[in-house]
Amino acid sequence: MTRVKICGLMSADDVDLAVRAGADALGFVTEYPVSVPWNIPRQLSAELAISAPPFVTTTAVVGGSVENILAIARTVRPHFLQLHGDESLEEIREICSSLRDTGIKVLKALRIDVDTGKALFDVDDPVEASTILAASGISGLVVDSKTSSRPAGTGITLDWSVIQRVAAAISLPLILAGGLNAENIDQAIDIVRPYGVDVISGIEEKPGVKGEQLVIDFVRAAKRALVS
Numbered sequence: 706m707t708r709v710k711i712c713g714l715m716s717a718d719d720v721d722l723a724v725r726a727g728a729d730a731l732g733f734v735t736e737y738p739v740s741v742p743w744n745i746p747r748q749l750s751a752e753l754a755i756s757a758p759p760f761v762t763t764t765a766v767v768g769g770s771v772e773n774i775l776a777i778a779r780t781v782r783p784h785f786l787q788l789h790g791d792e793s794l795e796e797i798r799e800i801c802s803s804l805r806d807t808g809i810k811v812l813k814a815l816r817i818d819v820d821t822g823k824a825l826f827d828v829d830d831p832v833e834a835s836t837i838l839a840a841s842g843i844s845g846l847v848v849d850s851k852t853s854s855r856p857a858g859t860g861i862t863l864d865w866s867v868i869q870r871v872a873a874a875i876s877l878p879l880i881l882a883g884g885l886n887a888e889n890i891d892q893a894i895d896i897v898r899p900y901g902v903d904v905i906s907g908i909e910e911k912p913g914v915k916g917e918q919l920v921i922d923f924v925r926a927a928k929r930a931l932v933s
Contacts, residue, residue: 707894710728714731750780763781778804788812789849832870850862
């Protein structure tokens with residue numbers, strides 16, 4: 706069964722909704738260096754993370770300098786730290802190495818430009834970039850769409866056939882993001898066969914405001930996919 710992460714949670718009510726809906730993972734965008742609707746301070750992120758019940762994992766989504774990223778990780782103490790910025794391969798390795806003894810695992814977002822289809826990394830071919838990142842020490846790869854105005858939460862889907870090739874090229878868990886919602890998640894999972902899916906804007910009534918029925922419908926549809 707595909708794992709589901711609900712991202713961009715900003716309050717205790719958001720956490721409660723995601724857990725009641727059956728989410729496997731909770732995501733907190735924490736002091737992200739670019740203005741996005743879901744940014745929360747590290748102390749709030751820590752409070753929300755510690756409130757998660759057993760068997761539900763937590764992820765702090767971060768960007769910026771290595772020093773700041775590590776400081777956030779040590780304050781929030783999530784199960785996973787998701788690097789969602791322009792980190793170099795060297796910086797990714799440094800972060801993974803620095804957190805190895807903390808028990809915090811690292812996910813890296815491979816962002817793909819929706820206009821060009823190119824990966825925003827040292828290597829712009831998505832498949833080649835994914836194989837390089839898979840050997841960097843990370844525990845999973847999040848594949849997400851990006852536009853010139855939004856680093857995440859674009860509401861725009863990727864070419865899933867390309868992401869299918871990415872998934873086949875790596876042995877790490879692949880988490881699919883980018884423009885997912887209750888209407889398209891079944892097709893996305895059928896094509897890509899990801900380890901998990903990650904949603905933020907596709908379950909919102911407006912930026913930063915989760916819709917209860919949208920969250921419930923998304924989790925239900927994702928869990929139902931491929932189970933027949």
